[in-house]
Amino acid sequence: MRFLSVTFLAFAALLAAPLASxxxxxxxxxxxxxxxIQRGAERLPATVGTRVRVSDTVVTGGDxxxxxxxxxNTLLSTGPNSVLVLERYAFDSTTHAGKFDAxxxxxxxxxxxxxxxxxxxxxxxxxxxxxxxxxxxxxxLVKVESPE
Amino acid sequence: xxxRALRSGAGGITLALLAACAATPPPATVVLLPGQNGKTGAxxxxxxxxxxxLDTPYASARSGGGEPIERRTTSAPEVKKQFGATLxxxxxxxxxxxxxxxxxxxxxxxxTKKEVQRVLAEVARRPAAEVVVIGHTDRVSGERHNDKxxxxxxxxxxxxxxxxxIPEERIVTAGRGEREPIVxxxxxxxxxxxxxxxxxxx
Numbered sequence: 527m528r529f530l531s532v533t534f535l536a537f538a539a540l541l542a543a544p545l546a547s548x549x550x551x552x553x554x555x556x557x558x559x560x561x562x563i564q565r566g567a568e569r570l571p572a573t574v575g576t577r578v579r580v581s582d583t584v585v586t587g588g589d590x591x592x593x594x595x596x597x598x599n600t601l602l603s604t605g606p607n608s609v610l611v612l613e614r615y616a617f618d619s620t621t622h623a624g625k626f627d628a629x630x631x632x633x634x635x636x637x638x639x640x641x642x643x644x645x646x647x648x649x650x651x652x653x654x655x656x657x658x659x660x661x662x663x664x665x666x667l668v669k670v671e672s673p674e
Numbered sequence: 675x676x677x678r679a680l681r682s683g684a685g686g687i688t689l690a691l692l693a694a695c696a697a698t699p700p701p702a703t704v705v706l707l708p709g710q711n712g713k714t715g716a717x718x719x720x721x722x723x724x725x726x727x728l729d730t731p732y733a734s735a736r737s738g739g740g741e742p743i744e745r746r747t748t749s750a751p752e753v754k755k756q757f758g759a760t761l762x763x764x765x766x767x768x769x770x771x772x773x774x775x776x777x778x779x780x781x782x783x784x785x786t787k788k789e790v791q792r793v794l795a796e797v798a799r800r801p802a803a804e805v806v807v808i809g810h811t812d813r814v815s816g817e818r819h820n821d822k823x824x825x826x827x828x829x830x831x832x833x834x835x836x837x838x839x840i841p842e843e844r845i846v847t848a849g850r851g852e853r854e855p856i857v858x859x860x861x862x863x864x865x866x867x868x869x870x871x872x873x874x875x876x
Contacts, residue, residue: 530764533847539869543865553802553804554802555765555766555800555801555802556763556764556765556801557763557771558763572802573833574802575801575802591759591760591762591763593763593764593765594765595765595768595804595876599768599874599876601764601765601767602761602764602859603761603763603764603765604763604777605757605759605760605763606759619808619846619848619850620821620848620849620850620851620853621851621853631701632700634726634756634759634760635760636756636757636760636761636764638710638764638767639715654699654702654737655699655700655702655736655738656699656700656701656702656721656737656738656739657702657704657720657721657735657737657738658719658720658721659704659717659718659719659720659721660717660718660720661715661717662705662715662716662717662718663715663716664709664710664713664714664715665707665708665709665710665715666704666705666706666707666715666717666728667704667705667707667753667756667757667760667761668702668703668704668705669703669756669757670700670701670702670737671700671701671702671703671704671739672685672700
């Protein structure tokens, strides 16, 4: 039993290992339907274990949704037809000082804020086309209405 | 001269109006949820004109569409209808474990051995599990020393977890020094409860 789980872990690690980098700010934990990460001109498939970076855009299709856990324990998920830009992210794991700006251009977003928002007000901001949301902790939802 | 100023003034107004029409952004709605531990946080919503603070469960604000911010209170069933697919994809919450050491050694206490087994089980259960090992100190000695010591404790625990089957690249370490005591004390107090290593599995 233990041997099996160890083997499984080692195998999972092998799959994920080539993508690891200090620039990684979070990891995809849940996906369903069409999801990809736009990184500059590169279009990367988003699967469980895919690591995200600053300036990545997370895109879901009509049947897509995705959940990402960040290095400060912030949890984000987007629903179908969403475009979320990870504009700024910095986190100091010793002091918990940091900055997290995300922009929801379309679709819907769920947020469970983490250590960055807990450390200081104004450290986490979610932008929509018509508002700025200053995050003072815990859980909220955002939806951008699609133009007719 | 005056005429020219008037003309450019009128032009400016026309431009501003055009910009306002072209840029009427799609409306956005924010809903504050009750926190899992019973504490509800807050979100400050600003549309560039006014600002409103949502700080009660299911408080909601809609901005944009050329209208002022509109507040209302929504409900759990409404949220489920509007955001069901989004909420269903939230990653599982990180879980937290605390390891203590036998005084003055790097040996785990018996309780801690059981806690380590729980960590291993959680790692096996989670998709793309990551293990965050965070060292803490008491307030004996200075802050810089304690930052270093707490990171050393975290690294030692990391090196103990690898042979138990957690791949090295899935473990990250951090040292919080004396910033997060379980028992707050005056400076230079020896407090065993604060000499610990916390593990988050996420």
